[in-house]
Amino acid sequence: MKINFRRYLYIFSIALFLTSILILDFIFSYPYSFGGIKNFDNFNKTLSYIQYANVGTNMSFIPMALSEIFLYLIIIVCGFKMVRFVSLNTNLDGNLKRLNKQLTKVLIILAVVPFIVIAGDFSLMFFSIPNKDVLNIVQILINILYHLVPLFNPIICILTNTPYRNAIFNRSQVHPQ
Secondary structure, rough: OOOHHHHHHHHHHHHHHHHHHHHHHHHHHHHHHHOOOOOOOOOOOOOOOOOOOOOOOHHHHHHHHHHHHHHHHHHHHHHHHHHHHHHHHHOOOHHHHHHHHHHHHHHHHHHHHHHHHHHHHHHHHOOOOOOOOHHHHHHHHHHHHHHHHHHHHHHHHHHHHHHHHHHHHOOOOOOOO
């Protein structure tokens, strides 16, 4: 069974549609979220960070967060379908088939990591803490995780791919049990 051009076009159009919804949500909801971000209104003198002026949960960010979560969910589902397709329809030898399935599973893991970070930010919208300082610290920690996702991706690739992991461990002369 071959995947034809129409199927690729269908997958691309779904991703393009969801990305355009995400961009439009961001464009239309960001300026109206409680008057925007008030950078220096709630500046804390004891901890040197900028607080967001959160009065309550802003419902305009819910479609944006849902569309981001839905995009990564599509990547995860497509990854599982790729593993199934490779196992059913390839004439590769055992080692190459195993490496191909392993790389596909790595791609699934790489899609799960930002999915978890976005889901954590989305859960803050619903389960907001009444104390603004605690909520702000949790938001800062989640935003730090956003910036660390590009750091986690190569580490995940190295540790989950057997050839990469063996090369790194042999180079550093570490032999795990």
